[in-house]
Amino acid sequence: MTANLKKVLVVEDNSNDLELTLEALEEYHIANAVDVVRDGAEALDYLYCRGVFEERLPYNPAVILLDLKLPKVDGLEVLRAIRSDEHLKFIPVVVLTSSREERDLMTSYQLGVNAYVVKPVNFYDFIEAVKQLGMFWAIINETPPLDKTPA
Template sequence: MSDMSDKVILLVEDNPDDELLTLDALAANHVGNRVVVARNGVEALDYLFANGIYSGREVTDLPAVVLLDLKLPKIDGLEVLRRIRADARTQLLPVVILTSSNEDEDRLKGYTLGANSYVRKPVDFDEFVRAAGQLGLYWLLLNQPPPD
């Protein structure tokens, strides 16, 4: 079992401002994990399944958690989640939907497709920093992942 601090966080986010905000919030909370950013659904799936530019990556080396936006170019977040849950290699991977969407339908679809959590992005920076710290604390330190 590896130390969780060497595990990657996969941030799937197409908005550069939200990407920077998330990275700053994680850093402000001393979350030292490396963050890999995928800027659309195709990049996220390529990373997870070692395709495209990630074809040399070890597919069994999964991130500690995926922070997944819903409104993504190429392949949307719900379809990314569906594909994660449909593959035996990634079906147990913790996925936190991190989105500005407050639509009940998106939340219902996210949970139906197997999201572990649904977090609405706060607009206020200080609130977002606190939320990112709680996400990091929970998913990287407290959560007990399934055995390898």
């Protein structure tokens, strides 16, 4: 089953939330590989294979778990960049954030987010939420071929 698993990109600046996310993905064998970036600028460098990521193979992740409240470039700007790029716009993006602000929710959906999940405060609820997100987006969901865009 692990041969079918795909890469997950986690964009998270909070060390505790990152540790819990990685633990949930690892414990439930959700992805072959999880790449982590700690701010929005790093996320864009990763996606565009530039800077420290210029040697990265240019394959898109199966899903991006994106926090909104990020240093340097916020998550909404990262989402805006992803959705406006022909090579990135089909990557499923799940906002995984502590923000309950209606403005963030509405803007995320206007920009084309696939799902908006408010981080549970409870440890076990958080682990379960990440497990379910990873299971659906990295394993069950079918994505377009990585090297093809619709005509």
